[in-house]
Amino acid sequence: MPEQTTGSRPTLEAVAARAGVSRATVSRVVNGGAGVRAPLVEKVRRAVEELGYVPNHAARTLVTRRNGAVAVVIAEPEFRIFSDPFFEQQVRGISRELTAHDTQLVLLWVEGPGDHDRIARYLGGGHVDGALAFSLHGDDALVDLIGRARVPLVLGGRPAPGTDPAVPFVDCDNRGGAREAVRHLVATGRRTVAHISGPADQTSALDRLHGYRDVLIDADPELLARGDFTEESGARAMAGLLDRRPDLDGVFVASDLMALGALRTLRERGVRVPEDVAVVGFDDMASVVGRADPALTTVRQDIEGMGRLMVRLLMRLLDGTGAGVPESVITPTSLVLRGSA
Numbered sequence: 001m002p003e004q005t006t007g008s009r010p011t012l013e014a015v016a017a018r019a020g021v022s023r024a025t026v027s028r029v030v031n032g033g034a035g036v037r038a039p040l041v042e043k044v045r046r047a048v049e050e051l052g053y054v055p056n057h058a059a060r061t062l063v064t065r066r067n068g069a070v071a072v073v074i075a076e077p078e079f080r081i082f083s084d085p086f087f088e089q090q091v092r093g094i095s096r097e098l099t100a101h102d103t104q105l106v107l108l109w110v111e112g113p114g115d116h117d118r119i120a121r122y123l124g125g126g127h128v129d130g131a132l133a134f135s136l137h138g139d140d141a142l143v144d145l146i147g148r149a150r151v152p153l154v155l156g157g158r159p160a161p162g163t164d165p166a167v168p169f170v171d172c173d174n175r176g177g178a179r180e181a182v183r184h185l186v187a188t189g190r191r192t193v194a195h196i197s198g199p200a201d202q203t204s205a206l207d208r209l210h211g212y213r214d215v216l217i218d219a220d221p222e223l224l225a226r227g228d229f230t231e232e233s234g235a236r237a238m239a240g241l242l243d244r245r246p247d248l249d250g251v252f253v254a255s256d257l258m259a260l261g262a263l264r265t266l267r268e269r270g271v272r273v274p275e276d277v278a279v280v281g282f283d284d285m286a287s288v289v290g291r292a293d294p295a296l297t298t299v300r301q302d303i304e305g306m307g308r309l310m311v312r313l314l315m316r317l318l319d320g321t322g323a324g325v326p327e328s329v330i331t332p333t334s335l336v337l338r339g340s341a
Contacts, residue, residue, distance in 0.1 A: 093307025177333030178211025190250030234258025294339035
């Protein structure tokens with residue numbers, strides 16, 4: 001039977017002929033259906049690769065009721081997304097896992113509240129199969145908007161209290177990691193340990209602050225300063241701490257970027273690290289810790305891995321596998337010891 005093509009584009013029939021299977025078998029393999037034995041799946045995939053077959057997206061959508069696309073909604077303005085390596089790593093993990101599921105990534109970000117309606121209209125327009133949202137602030141309206149668009153949703157980060165409990169999330173053990181960081185500072189003889197926290201409207205920052213307070217229950221309020229997860233805010237917060245408490249000898253900083261700023265301020269003030277002040281960060285992002293001098297002791301979270309887990313939870317929602325809503329996932333953290341503490 002001769003292979004059939006439309007112009008130069010191979011058809012489903014051509015793939016079936018090359019693989020020596022039925023057209024229906026090819027269709028099930030291409031569209032992700034079950035019930036095809038592994039040897040036949042391999043034959044079909046080999047034929048698809050040899051012929052350069054590209055599935056017709058419109059036809060596949062009719063069969064699977066899927067668009068083959070997922071929206072990634074980041075509740076931050078553009079300049080933050082492209083300047084903070086955290087977002088790069090999380091989106092990388094998401095992208096790699098979506099690619100493994102033959103699904104496209106559509107990136108959306110929020111410059112301000114005025115973008116909420118635009119995002120809600122897009123999600124409600126049937127363009128994507130589901131959504132992943134992270135870096136939410138407080139009781140962000142995005143969760144409710146996405147819910148009203150009837151789009152399956154998985155969150156990155158523990159949501160604020162009051163969020164629909166039916167929405168699964170992926171986060172790291174922020175509180176436990178913070179406790180480990182502060183305990184290390186105390187165990188190495190630091191008696192006056194400060195904390196530079198992240199934004200008060202983000203649960204990751206609050207959990208890390210709570211972890212600090214779990215260890216230092218009676219910490220002086222003067223030892224607390226707040227940043228916004230940027231390097232400059234870390235520098236400013238460190239300067240304020242030194243002005244208020246020049247006797248401090250340790251600081252736990254809620255992100256590596258802020259820790260970079262804190263190290264810069266300490267260097268400018270002639271404070272030796274770790275001899276005078278020990279510094280511990282949070283994240284363990286290679287592109288950030290590689291710039292630290294001395295090398296930054298920090299709490300490692302698997303940022304890329306969490307992005308992959310978000311996709312896996314979403315795919316379970318879309319496939320209807322498992323009973324009900326997938327369980328949320330809290331991933332472990334670990335303290336990575338280097339020269340700063």
